Amino acid sequence: MAGRNFLFVPGPTNTPDRILRAMHRAMEDHRSSDFPSLAAPVLEDLKKIFKTSSGQAFVFPASGTGAWEASLANTLSPGDKVLAARFGMFSHLWIDMAQRLGLQVQVLETEWGEGAPIERYQEALAADKGREIKAVLFTHNETATGVTSDVAGIRTALNDTKHPALLMVDGVSSIASIDFRMDEWGVDLAVTGSQKGLMLPAGLGIVCASQKALAQYDQARLPRCFFDFGDMRKANATGYFPYTPSLPMLYGLRESIDTLLEEGLENVFARHHRLAEGTRAAVKAWGLELCARAPKWYSDTVSAIMVPAGINGAEVIDVAYRRYNLALGAGLARMAGRLFRIGHLGDLNECMLLGGIAGAEMAMRDVGMKITPGSGVGAAEEYWRSTAKPLAKRELPPRAPDAQPAPAAAQKEKATAGASR
Numbered sequence: 001m002a003g004r005n006f007l008f009v010p011g012p013t014n015t016p017d018r019i020l021r022a023m024h025r026a027m028e029d030h031r032s033s034d035f036p037s038l039a040a041p042v043l044e045d046l047k048k049i050f051k052t053s054s055g056q057a058f059v060f061p062a063s064g065t066g067a068w069e070a071s072l073a074n075t076l077s078p079g080d081k082v083l084a085a086r087f088g089m090f091s092h093l094w095i096d097m098a099q100r101l102g103l104q105v106q107v108l109e110t111e112w113g114e115g116a117p118i119e120r121y122q123e124a125l126a127a128d129k130g131r132e133i134k135a136v137l138f139t140h141n142e143t144a145t146g147v148t149s150d151v152a153g154i155r156t157a158l159n160d161t162k163h164p165a166l167l168m169v170d171g172v173s174s175i176a177s178i179d180f181r182m183d184e185w186g187v188d189l190a191v192t193g194s195q196k197g198l199m200l201p202a203g204l205g206i207v208c209a210s211q212k213a214l215a216q217y218d219q220a221r222l223p224r225c226f227f228d229f230g231d232m233r234k235a236n237a238t239g240y241f242p243y244t245p246s247l248p249m250l251y252g253l254r255e256s257i258d259t260l261l262e263e264g265l266e267n268v269f270a271r272h273h274r275l276a277e278g279t280r281a282a283v284k285a286w287g288l289e290l291c292a293r294a295p296k297w298y299s300d301t302v303s304a305i306m307v308p309a310g311i312n313g314a315e316v317i318d319v320a321y322r323r324y325n326l327a328l329g330a331g332l333a334r335m336a337g338r339l340f341r342i343g344h345l346g347d348l349n350e351c352m353l354l355g356g357i358a359g360a361e362m363a364m365r366d367v368g369m370k371i372t373p374g375s376g377v378g379a380a381e382e383y384w385r386s387t388a389k390p391l392a393k394r395e396l397p398p399r400a401p402d403a404q405p406a407p408a409a410a411q412k413e414k415a416t417a418g419a420s421r
């Protein structure tokens with residue numbers, strides 16, 4: 001198809017041209033004397049993205065799933081108890097991994113569309129008199145349902161119950177897009193991947209570990225090899241990796257960090273919020289509901305939009321892709337067919353997102369949904385226009401006077417006009 005593919009899945013996201021250019025290089029020796037001058041500052045500067053000064057960043061050639069595994073395997077032992085809420089596909093998959101690794105998971109079953117239940121976490125922590133719970137697993141942004149949960153709230157629950165469990169946070173679809181404060185919120189292991197807020201291809205699993213988490217490493221007995229923090233720390237201390245790192249991804253990560261810090265993290269968060277609000281205005285104008293059940297849980301990186309009974313959300317996605325070259329996110333597991341998702345994170349602005357909203361609008365009408373043409377686009381436009389920052393005054397060339405054609409020229413124009421139509 002001519003034109004660009006419109007990528008509106010909630011990861012992978014669009015990779016800015018400057019990052020693509022930074023990655024486009026000949027391969028180099030990852031054991032050269034130059035390599036540490038690339039790797040060491042990347043590991044150091046990553047900490048700014050996580051907002052930690054005391055933590056340590058690890059970069060694995062993996063994805064978010066690998067980063068989940070690294071966080072568990074380096075700090076826990078077989079049979080250890082962990083506490084986790086299940087309220088969407090990704091919180092489910094992390095629980096499933098913990099179980100498959102031999103951990104005992106106390107699961108707080110929660111409605112999909114709700115956020116992580118802080119009060120129930122707190123009750124479970126308070127009831128754990130023997131301090132058997134070694135870690136709390138918390139999904140900051142549940143990408144499957146478009147729900148953001150309160151990380152500061154879970155830290156307060158741990159503090160109020162004076163519970164020593166490690167706080168592990170999945171920030172795969174929040175970090176570098178939604179406010180995340182590792183040190184301030186006392187997060188012990190923060191997990192992300194490269195293909196969302198960092199605007200890179202998939203290929204890196206990134207974990208930041210607190211000193212408290214690192215102190216657990218020696219006594220943690222879960223098997224680990226590829227994801228071993230010890231091997232990584234030893235190699236990273238000299239500026240190298242214990243195995244062959246992806247050079248293009250490291251160059252890309254350098255450019256990604258620079259891009260984010262140049263915009264300013266707070267501006268990045270504000271931009272995501274504004275784009276999300278415009279998308280939510282469109283959803284409202286369509287007369288549809290979000291899967292997220294209350295505004296306090298609305299995600300600024302992904303909107304999961306429920307389709308009415310009798311409509312298959314998968315068909316909306318299929319039509320959007322095949323007819324309009326627009327990629328929308330699917331409903332997963334128990335949400336399959338019941339919703340579609342618009343990812344609004346990464347390298348994105350209003351006009352790009354209007355394209356996605358317009359394509360979704362067309363596809364919904366194509367599959368028989370009663371949507372007023374232009375309603376979502378119009379609502380998003382008006383939201384963004386009304387919240388746009390005033391522009392600085394600028395001298396523009398004056399408007400040319402309206403021309404009056406001379407009588408002879410006007411006659412000639414009239415005579416030829418018909419022919420040219």
Ligand SMILES: Cc1ncc(COP(=O)(O)O)c(C=O)c1O
Pocket residue numbers: 011063064065066090139141142143144170171172173193202
């Ligand atoms: C919240 C969340 N956690 C974990 C993952 C798994 O990450 P990956 O697919 O990079 O392994 C995803 C992927 O979309 C996610 O959205």
